[in-house]
Every structure is written in structure tokens, then in C-alpha cells.
Amino acid sequence: MNKPKTLFLALLTSLISLIIPLANAASLPAVIKGNDGAEMVLIPAGNFVMGSNKVDKSKRAEEFGSIKPWYMDEHPQHIVSLPSFYMDKYEVTNQQFREFVKQTSYRPPSHWLENGYLVSMKREKLNAIPTKRLQYIVAEIFRIDIDTRKMNKQQLLSTIDEYFAMLDNVPVYNVNWAAARDYCDWAGQTLPTEEQWEKATRGPSGQEFPWGDTFQDGMSNTGEEEWVAGAAPVGSYATDHSPYGIYDVAGNVSEWVMDWYDAYPNSDYTSKLFGKRFKVIRGAGWGGNGHYALQMYQRGAYRLFVTPDAEKEDLGFRCVQTSPQGVRKNIAHN
Numbered sequence: 001m002n003k004p005k006t007l008f009l010a011l012l013t014s015l016i017s018l019i020i021p022l023a024n025a026a027s028l029p030a031v032i033k034g035n036d037g038a039e040m041v042l043i044p045a046g047n048f049v050m051g052s053n054k055v056d057k058s059k060r061a062e063e064f065g066s067i068k069p070w071y072m073d074e075h076p077q078h079i080v081s082l083p084s085f086y087m088d089k090y091e092v093t094n095q096q097f098r099e100f101v102k103q104t105s106y107r108p109p110s111h112w113l114e115n116g117y118l119v120s121m122k123r124e125k126l127n128a129i130p131t132k133r134l135q136y137i138v139a140e141i142f143r144i145d146i147d148t149r150k151m152n153k154q155q156l157l158s159t160i161d162e163y164f165a166m167l168d169n170v171p172v173y174n175v176n177w178a179a180a181r182d183y184c185d186w187a188g189q190t191l192p193t194e195e196q197w198e199k200a201t202r203g204p205s206g207q208e209f210p211w212g213d214t215f216q217d218g219m220s221n222t223g224e225e226e227w228v229a230g231a232a233p234v235g236s237y238a239t240d241h242s243p244y245g246i247y248d249v250a251g252n253v254s255e256w257v258m259d260w261y262d263a264y265p266n267s268d269y270t271s272k273l274f275g276k277r278f279k280v281i282r283g284a285g286w287g288g289n290g291h292y293a294l295q296m297y298q299r300g301a302y303r304l305f306v307t308p309d310a311e312k313e314d315l316g317f318r319c320v321q322t323s324p325q326g327v328r329k330n331i332a333h334n
């Protein structure tokens with residue numbers, strides 16, 4: 001092939017590769033509502049920087065008693081190209097998960113019994129309970145910090161409704177990997193892959209933290225800055241959002257993703273922990289992942305992992321879907 005022809009073809013190819021994503025982006029809405037009613041944000045097609053080439057020269061991981069060396073499982077930093085997809089703007093909430101539990105008779109998270117949220121599934125039954133009993137429930141079961149002794153029935157019911165409304169917007173937790181996957185299936189979605197999670201939270205250029213490359217205290221619900229009740233209603237930390245507008249990524253609850261904990265392609269790092277033993281979780285949580293080295297846990301490239309059956313009070317999830325319309329699947333009762 002002669003040179004002008006090659007040049008022409010190269011130009012044409014670049015033009016087409018520029019135009020196709022633009023055309024796709026133009027035809028896709030920037031924000032949609034998922035089948036579960038959750039707001040989802042478009043993450044446009046294209047390249048992003050995944051992983052890192054960083055090295056823990058001063059061996060601080062050992063000093064902190066980390067179960068793995070830092071950074072090595074992020075190697076090598078590499079470019080990944082993904083088609084466009086939608087991701088939940090917030091972590092999946094109690095209210096959304098409650099609808100799933102109702103419709104599929106799924107097992108509810110264990111703490112719904114302890115904090116009384118399970119009662120919200122049959123809220124109308126509270127109307128028939130005598131006032132004295134309601135006073136006891138509000139004070140001792142829901143542990144709402146209020147003097148219930150002189151409250152009448154209507155006041156008690158309103159207090160309970162406000163309490164449920166607050167819990168509605170708290171992310172669901174104490175859900176294992178299969179429950180998170182089943183929820184996403186039910187909503188016509190999937191758990192994000194590590195690639196999808198990392199692109200949506202670090203942006204195309206692979207920044208260190210959702211807000212930029214420099215660590216700042218107090219940006220997310222973690223450690224010292226944690227919400228008094230642990231997990232905060234989603235979106236409570238306005239500064240914890242990615243360049244694409246995905247919220248609560250550095251903190252609040254850590255999030256299940258689809259993948260097993262394994263080496264990245266072309267990595268020369270090996271680990272006995274790799275394989276089909278642990279599922280990756282991403283993003284720091286409000287407490288349980290360690291109060292030390294918070295900066296490390298809030299990095300967008302950081303990979304943590306737990307066994308798929310883990311149910312933790314600082315571990316939740318969010319879902320993705322690859323087109324504006326999700327495809328619902330039937331969920332078997334567990």
C-alpha cells in the first residue's frame with residue numbers, strides 16, 4: 001500500500017473512532033432510573049488508567065500488620081478501554097433492598113431485627129398496638145433518644161415513621177456476595193467489575209482519590225470523620241464523589257464487586273491469596289476495615305478482599321448496567 005493511502009486510512013480510522021463514541025454519548029441519557037428506582041449515572045465509553053506502579057519502599061504495610069504488601073496487587077498500571085455503562089450514583093439503600101426482600105421473600109440482613117427496620121415491612125401493624133407498648137418499642141427496641149412517657153399514639157407513630165425514613169436512606173449492609181449479586185440480577189443489573197468500579201471512581205486519568213490526587217482529611221465517612229451511627233444516609237458527605245459524580249466511593253460502606261481477588265493481566269506479582277477464594281471489595285468503610293492507614297484505604301486503586309460469605313456492618317454494594325434498560329432475572333428464594 002502506498003504512503004498517502006495508508007495515511008488516509010489512518011486518518012479515517014481515527015476520525016471514525018472519534019465520531020462513534022461521540023455519537024453513542026450523544027444518544028445516551030446522562031442519568032437514568034434503574035428498575036429499582038435508583039439514580040444511575042452514565043460512565044462514557046473510553047480509556048482509563050487502572051492500577052498503579054507504586055512501591056511501599058519503607059515497608060509500612062508490615063509496620064501496620066497488613067495482610068498483604070501494599071500496591072503490589074495493583075501492578076502493572078495499565079490502560080483499559082470499556083464500553084459505556086451506568087452505575088448507581090449511591091450505594092444500594094435499605095429501602096431499595098427492602099423492596100427486593102418483599103418481592104422475592106429473600107432473607108433480610110441480620111441487623112434489621114436488631115434496629116427494628118424489619119418492622120417497616122409491615123408498618124401498618126403498628127397502628128393496632130396499644131400506646132404503652134409503643135412507648136416501650138420506641139425507647140427500648142428502636143432506642144430512639146426521646147422521652148416517650150408522655151407521648152400519645154400519633155406522636156409515637158410519627159416518631160417511628162421518621163426513624164424508618166432515616167434508615168431508608170442508609171446503605172444496606174450485612175449482605176454477602178451472593179445476596180448483592182442476586183439483588184443486582186433482580187434489578188436487571190450486575191455487580192460492577194473491578195474495572196468498572198475503578199473507572200467510575202477514579203475517572204479517566206486514574207487519580208488517587210475520588211476528589212483528586214492529594215489526600216485530605218474529612219472528605220468521606222471513614223475513621224476519625226465517621227458518622228456517629230456508622231453508615232451514614234447515602235450522599236451525606238458531599239465531598240466524597242468521583243469525577244463522574246458517583247458518591248460515597250472513598251467511604252461509608254465498602255462495596256462488593258464481581259471479581260475474585262486475582263492478579264492483573266501481565267502482573268509479575270504472585271500471591272497465595274489469589275484465585276477463587278476471595279471476592280474483591282472496593283472503597284473504605286466507616287470503621288471495620290481498620291482505623292489505621294486511612295489514606296491507603298481511600299485510594300481508588302486499593303484492593304481489599306474477603307470470603308464471599310462475609311456479612312459485615314461496613315460492607316454493602318452498588319450495581320451497574322450496560323444499557324439504559326436493564327434486563328431483570330428471576331431470583332430463586334434462598
Ligand SMILES: [Ca+2]
Nearest residue numbers: 248251253283
Ligand atoms: Ca462506599
